[in-house]
Amino acid sequence: MAKRISVVVSQSPSKNPAKRKLEEDIVAGLLFENGIDVTIVPNLYDIKPDSTGMLALRQISGNLVVISWLFERAAHWILDRNAIHGRVGEVLLKNDDEEEEAWEEDQDSEAADHKDRVIDSRTIPNRKIYCLDLKITNRAQEFIDEVKRIHNENAVQIVGLGDIIKSVPPQPNGFAGLNGATASAVERMSSPTNDTALSLEGNGLDQPSVVNRIEDTGGRRWYPVIDYSRCTNCMECIDFCLFGVYGVDAVDTILVEQPDNCRKGCPACSRVCPENAIMFPQHKTPAIAGSSEAVASLKIDLSQLFGAPAEGRSAEELAALERDEQLIAAGREAVGLTVGMPRRQEQRDTEPKDDLDDLVDELNDLDI
Amino acid sequence: MIHESSKSDSNLTFMMGEFEAEFPDDRRYARNHMWAQAANDDPSKIRFGFTAYAVRLLQDVYFLDWMLDAPSSLAESQEIGSIESKKAESALYAPGSGQLVQFNHTLMEDPSAINTDKYGAGWLFEMQIQQSDFLTARQYLELLAEVWDRTQRTIKGQLNE
Numbered sequence: 001m002a003k004r005i006s007v008v009v010s011q012s013p014s015k016n017p018a019k020r021k022l023e024e025d026i027v028a029g030l031l032f033e034n035g036i037d038v039t040i041v042p043n044l045y046d047i048k049p050d051s052t053g054m055l056a057l058r059q060i061s062g063n064l065v066v067i068s069w070l071f072e073r074a075a076h077w078i079l080d081r082n083a084i085h086g087r088v089g090e091v092l093l094k095n096d097d098e099e100e101e102a103w104e105e106d107q108d109s110e111a112a113d114h115k116d117r118v119i120d121s122r123t124i125p126n127r128k129i130y131c132l133d134l135k136i137t138n139r140a141q142e143f144i145d146e147v148k149r150i151h152n153e154n155a156v157q158i159v160g161l162g163d164i165i166k167s168v169p170p171q172p173n174g175f176a177g178l179n180g181a182t183a184s185a186v187e188r189m190s191s192p193t194n195d196t197a198l199s200l201e202g203n204g205l206d207q208p209s210v211v212n213r214i215e216d217t218g219g220r221r222w223y224p225v226i227d228y229s230r231c232t233n234c235m236e237c238i239d240f241c242l243f244g245v246y247g248v249d250a251v252d253t254i255l256v257e258q259p260d261n262c263r264k265g266c267p268a269c270s271r272v273c274p275e276n277a278i279m280f281p282q283h284k285t286p287a288i289a290g291s292s293e294a295v296a297s298l299k300i301d302l303s304q305l306f307g308a309p310a311e312g313r314s315a316e317e318l319a320a321l322e323r324d325e326q327l328i329a330a331g332r333e334a335v336g337l338t339v340g341m342p343r344r345q346e347q348r349d350t351e352p353k354d355d356l357d358d359l360v361d362e363l364n365d366l367d368i
Numbered sequence: 369m370i371h372e373s374s375k376s377d378s379n380l381t382f383m384m385g386e387f388e389a390e391f392p393d394d395r396r397y398a399r400n401h402m403w404a405q406a407a408n409d410d411p412s413k414i415r416f417g418f419t420a421y422a423v424r425l426l427q428d429v430y431f432l433d434w435m436l437d438a439p440s441s442l443a444e445s446q447e448i449g450s451i452e453s454k455k456a457e458s459a460l461y462a463p464g465s466g467q468l469v470q471f472n473h474t475l476m477e478d479p480s481a482i483n484t485d486k487y488g489a490g491w492l493f494e495m496q497i498q499q500s501d502f503l504t505a506r507q508y509l510e511l512l513a514e515v516w517d518r519t520q521r522t523i524k525g526q527l528n529e
Contacts, residue, residue: 027371265435265447301458302458303459305400305458
């Protein structure tokens with residue numbers, strides 16, 4: 001029995017007809033696939049936690065495929081913040097080989113440095129969330145094929161399909177046969193002669209797709225999203241942000257408590273995060289928006305012609321400047337580098353100890 | 369390359385290759401390719417929009433996003449938003465320092481007026497600004513003549529990547 005799978009398509013806030021067409025082509029393609037439910041929502045990042053859209057997403061159980069214009073990490077952790085938890089499902093439709101290497105490197109370095117990540121202390125439900133990034137290709141078929149692959153992957157885990165299945169021709173309703181059923185048995189079961197037979201519909205078998213379209217007119221939002229597979233709960237963000245965006249939960253883990261206190265356009269806290277765990281999914285810099293590596297845009301960047309200032313500041317200086325701009329805009333005093341800057345001294349603990357450090361440790365240990 | 373347009377007494381024309389970009393001389397111009405026009409009732413309240421030069425480079429505009437809410441104080445060259453078009457994307461910067469009064473809200477739902485009526489309904493935002501060093505149409509065209517080669521190199525350089 002193939003399990004049904006839910007696919008969420010998160011629309012772009014842009015009016016770009018090419019983007020809208022790609023979204024609609026994917027939905028249209030999935031309509032022909034049995035066992036797939038499609039929910040179309042506005043831009044996932046903009047949906048408010050208490051809105052119809054997010055409530056609908058929370059009601060979805062089982063494995064989930066999310067197709068959005070957001071980077072995979074951003075989509076995953078936006079859902080997580082909205083109490084839609086799951087394991088990262090492995091997606092094969094990726095940017096290219098380099099991205100795969102980048103992910104692997106990430107994981108290698110995480111394994112090597114033995115830092116405790118917030119995710120290590122959490123129990124994650126045994127459901128998978130597969131995030132597909134619409135920026136990867138403009139061919140709808142590649143997304144449709146990847147959804148089918150994910151659907152099959154999950155179906156195969158549940159049902160041990162015997163060789164005999166191969167000899168059973170697919171039925172008109174897409175019902176391919178139960179474990180070991182012969183062609184004639186399948187034929188009898190799918191065309192019952194009495195009205196007491198269990199309906200093939202409604203028991204999780206391969207029904208046609210259901211499409212649910214949710215309109216939400218909430219306007220655009222701007223707030224940080226924490227990747228808890230990177231976050232070490234170091235609290236530098238809560239020290240740095242002077243607008244009360246961050247808070248802690250019942251077990252003193254950092255969280256984005258008041259997302260709408262965030263200052264539109266300001267990504268400063270993500271620049272001071274030592275683990276690059278804070279994303280602003282709508283920021284134009286891919287590294288801040290949640291990319292695992294910088295992805296070159298296909299479009300011409302006119303920023304230099306339209307007045308971009310010259311680059312050349314450190315991340316901390318830039319963060320302090322951005323924060324000062326927001327403080328002044330909010331009618332408060334600029335603080336520059338004096339408040340809540342990363343405590344670089346503490347970073348030293350992570351450096352390998354040298355002989356002098358060992359000597360100092362020995363002196364400390366001496367019970368004099 | 370700079371012509372007095374025959375179509376209207378008040379327009380100057382700059383040839384971007386084959387394309388005739390027109391610039392009305394009833395307003396001033398900022399170096400970041402925005403026009404600036406003072407409100408009738410308040411000469412310090414200035415409305416800004418993209419010039420024909422900017423719109424020609426962008427072509428069909430799909431998406432406009434502002435990073436802040438009005439009212440807000442702006443520093444010159446402060447990044448204030450971004451734009452995406454059929455051919456290009458760019459961050460947008462404040463043309464001068466002052467107080468941002470309002471954005472053109474109709475463009476948030478449908479930015480197409482930037483293409484169809486760039487010098488009118490396609491205006492971008494209004495600022496309270498005490499600044500008099502914006503360029504005249506003629507000075508702006510001289511600036512375009514200076515930067516046109518560099519603009520073409522920028523575009524071609526990126527296309528060849």
